[in-house]
Amino acid sequence: MTNKTPITIAYGDGIGPEIMRATLDIIMAGGAQLDIEEIEIGEKVYLAGNPSGIAPSAWESLRRTRVFLKAPITTPQGGGYKSLNVTTRTALGLYANVRPAVAYYPFVETKYPGMNVIIVRENEEDVYGGIEYRQTQQMTEALKLISRPGTEKIVRFAFEYARANARKKVTCFAKDNILKITDGLFHKIFDEIAAQYPDLEHEFWIVDIGSAKLSDTPEAFDVLVLPNLYGDILSDVAAQIAGSVGLAGSANIGDVAAMFEAIHGSAPRRAGQNLANPSGLLQGAVLMLLHIGQIEVAARVQNAWLKTIEDGIHTYDIYKEGVSREKVGTSEFARAVVARMGQTPVTLPAAKYGPAGSTKAVAAATKAAAPQKKTLVGVDVYLDWTKGKPDDLGAALATLGGDRARLQAVFNRGTVVWPNGLPETFCTDHWRARYLAKDGGTFDHGDVLELLRRIDQAGYDFIKTEHLYNFDGLPGYSAGPAS
């Protein structure tokens, strides 16, 4: 192979430089053909006054090579510093986060010897937009965004990944018994796309019981596809119960670019002491080699690493008397892996990657559905109010509907408190009044503005509105009371 693939690397902070040097030594000894560009990110860049932790010039390298091997960075304490990971993922459109959680029993202690789970986490949506508000003395709010194209991309990616990597089953977790519209859409799209992959099993779990099952019987899962927040939490749980977060790498994949890293942080207390385990970043680098098509190199490196683990050459974090043979530092571990290049493990299954066994993004092949007919049928008006009981508020707001709107209900934190509320219900200062167009009719913007004007003139502090739309006649909003 003579063609070198250009990649961008960053040595990061804390243990970053040591584990990056070790990782590069290993993959180059494995025959990786790379043209390496280095950029600076992290603590120094933050402290130099750049709140994103990355200099504008570094983007130029990332946009050119489109492949980023990144060591962990330290995010300085205190406000104003944005998460570089979130910025990189969203700016480069890295919508899929792939995190294998694999047990290396009996060489690394775990309660789950057979565990081998791939978590595919959605990377761009959910609450990670960080869109939050405070509108009253008492209440704060965050927006959870789940879109059809965002979900189609990640779910299709999970099925394609499963197929390309000879996996058998894709499982989805969500909470659509409560979040019927957002998580409901994720579940619905999972079912739609699963039907296009009849060669793969699929199953759906509510996230609470699914997580309990994952922590208790991880062997029951194969590929998991999860919305962003559940994926964030459960991929750390999965890595930890597989053996150690220090052994896990991750890939962030988009249609044009990809980033590879360890899942752990910069462990500042271990920095500069030749102690850290480079395995997490090395696992990220193996995912990178697969992604850029250097499949044989990936297998050679992975097998040499497995043999090293199997031979009991362990860094302090996984060293165990009686199981391990030699406690080594970062650079000695790297040398041990290099010395085993060309060998394969004896007990652990050797790595074999098919030609397509990579982490390539899949262009969303789903055709856009015909747009549905959207009609405005009402409005939820949110109020900051502390002046009395729910019945007082309901009775007063009911007089403000005018000719076109009818007050259907008043809610506090999702509970109907008017009409027929219970005196026991705890109420905050954050109220929601649901007005529907009279006689099952429709609204226009003018009706909403007139209603708001009346509410304002009656002296109420309205703090936001949410429009209630039907799509092809079906409600696109959470249900109110039966009426």
Ligand code: NAD
């Ligand atoms: P951490 O992952 O850095 O460390 C947690 C624990 O694991 C520590 O006890 C550490 O000693 C140990 N550990 C981590 N990696 C290890 C390795 N390779 N070998 C041996 N032991 C290892 O998490 P933290 O202490 O919460 O965070 C430290 C810094 O890292 C923070 O500034 C945080 O913002 C940052 N961080 C960065 C990333 C990233 O860049 N992707 C991810 C997580 C945290």
